[in-house]
Amino acid sequence: MxxxxxxxxxxxxxxxxxxxxxxxxxxxxxxxxxxxxxxxxxxxxxxxxxxSQSELYMYSMKLVSERVNLRIKNIAFTGELLTDIPVLVQQILPLNEETIPEMEVWFAFVVKSMSDPSLAVLRKQVDDDMRQMFVMIIQALTDQNLALPDLDYDIEIERFYALIDGLAIHAVLRPEVLTKEKIESAVNRHLQSICRP
Amino acid sequence: MxxxxxxxxxxxxxxxxxxxxxxxxxxxxxxxxxxxxxxxxxxxxxxxxxxSQSELYMYSMKLVSERVNLRIKNIAFTGELLTDIPVLVQQILPLNEETIPEMEVWFAFVVKSMSDPSLAVLRKQVDDDMRQMFVMIIQALTDQNLALPDLDYDIEIERFYALIDGLAIHAVLRPEVLTKEKIESAVNRHLQSICRP
CATH class of the missing domain: 1.10.10.60 (Homeodomain-like)
Structure with missing residues (x-):
């Protein structure tokens, strides 16, 4: 052992x-x-x-998503969605010395996956898992009657997910512009904008 | 000549x-x-x-942003912001056979710029210009009294810009999931969510 x-x-x-x-x-x-x-x-x-190099790349890319999953698994959820959802999405945002390098490497592998079919398979799996996380977020907000009525769920899933990935890439590229505080405000504002007043 | x-x-x-x-x-x-x-x-x-290879890379990366700028310059704006803003942001989204390859190449150069200081300078200039476009969008909505009162402008600029870049990368990576129609709906929904009813 x-x-x-x-x-x-x-x-x-x-x-x-x-x-x-x-x-x-x-x-x-x-x-x-x-x-x-x-x-x-x-x-x-x-x-x-x-x-092989291919196996090494695959493992190295997968390790990024495993680290994210581990952090998510270790969250002590409060049961209050409006508290828990920001904590959840923070795990996939580059906000500290552990997660900034992870995200940089992830984007490098994502671009590599555009011309590497094995990495593309892994990237799609992770993308499916991520999208599923936003499906669950919107579903939970709806089930607890917190979401605005008449939301188009499919669109809200894509909008929230795209916002988080956009913030992630901007935070990696321009940390001096998109500060941790701005990211957290943007996430909270977004959540507020899809919820009842 | x-x-x-x-x-x-x-x-x-x-x-x-x-x-x-x-x-x-x-x-x-x-x-x-x-x-x-x-x-x-x-x-x-x-x-x-x-x-040099460096000069060729620089030129090739710059050409992507010049193509985007040219398309924006050629838009026949109507003067109606709620019509014009979606048309404007569509120019930086990968929605057709011209813009999908551009965006793929752009992301490859963005990742390359993380370890290439010359490309990083160019990338920052383009990022500044893009952010300025969203500054102008939020400003115009406010000036015409269309924006919701009490918006935090800085946050709304980052939120709109991040949404568009997030949609762009998702559209390139998963065109079968994030269709043109979904992207357009997400943009319209976002615009609606920051404007008065």
């Missing part, structure tokens, strides 16, 4: 080295050789963990 | 070849050699147009 744990931990360390290379030098420089060097491993020993 | 025009036209053709390479095979494959091949030019003759 400890060996399996070590193996998984080591894979995560390699993936985190891949994240650092991608953030510092771009996807173009994220070769197995450069990632091995960043991780302090020989190219040969990388084969213990990943059989 | 014709020579200068030809030279500019040829540069645009090379940049469009760069777009195609980036879309097909990713930024990693967008070497001067591969772009020359796609453009039907020798690597040697590429030097007539661009002195």
């Amino acid at each position: 400890p060996k399996i744990v070590d193996h998984e931990l080591q894979k995560e360390k390699v993936a985190e080295a891949a994240w650092r290379v991608i953030r510092k030098n771009g996807m173009e420089q994220a070769s197995v050789r450069n990632i091995a060097e960043e991780a302090g491993l020989s190219v040969g020993s990388m084969r213990h963990y990943f059989s | 014709p020579k200068i025009v030809d030279h500019e036209l040829q540069k645009e053709k090379v940049a469009e070849a760069a777009w195609r390479v980036i879309r097909k095979n990713g930024m990693e494959q967008a070497s001067v050699r591969n772009i020359a091949e796609e453009a039907g030019l020798s690597v040697g003759s590429m030097r007539h147009y661009f002195s």
Whole structure:
């Protein structure tokens, strides 16, 4: 058992080295050789963990979404939707030293997935999960009679989800313009705008 | 004069070849050699147009924003804000065969700009211009007394801008989910939600 744990931990360390290379030098420089060097491993020993660059990329991209899912799982929900929903969506927003690098790497993999079919499959799965989160948010607001009547659910799901991803990319690119405070105000304002007064 | 025009036209053709390479095979494959091949030019003759890969990237990224600006300049505005604003923001959304490839390439350059300081400068300029467009939209709605009273302008600017960029990236990644009709409904619904009934 400890060996399996070590193996998984080591894979995560390699993936985190891949994240650092991608953030510092771009996807173009994220070769197995450069990632091995960043991780302090020989190219040969990388084969213990990943059989190909493609497998390493897949694992490194997936690790981002797993970290997000883990944070969501660990939220201590209060049961008050208007408190819980902002906390929930904050887990997918780049607001601190852990989540800003994650989001940068995620966008790099998303763009890479446009010309990489394996990564595209993973990206679609994560996109489906994310959209499902907004389906549940709008559904919960409606069930608790908090949502405005006559909302077009499909449109509100897309609008909330797009807002959060737009804020995420703007926060990564212009943290000096789109501050943490502005992001939180925008999320709260959006929630308020789809709810009864 | 014709020579200068030809030279500019040829540069645009090379940049469009760069777009195609980036879309097909990713930024990693967008070497001067591969772009020359796609453009039907020798690597040697590429030097007539661009002195370096960096200059070629800069020009190719800038061309995307110039195409957007040209479309905006050519809009026949009606003077009715609630008609004109959706038409305006549609120019930065990937809704057709011209604008979908543009947006894909734009996102690839945005990610590249995270590890490329020259592209980062250009990206910030375009981001400033885009944000200014939303400043003007919210200002115009307020001046014409169409906006809801008591809006927090700064937040509404960020919220509208983030929504549009979020819709743009979702439309590029999942056109089968986020259809043209849904995008247009989301934009109209957003506009309605910040305006008086």
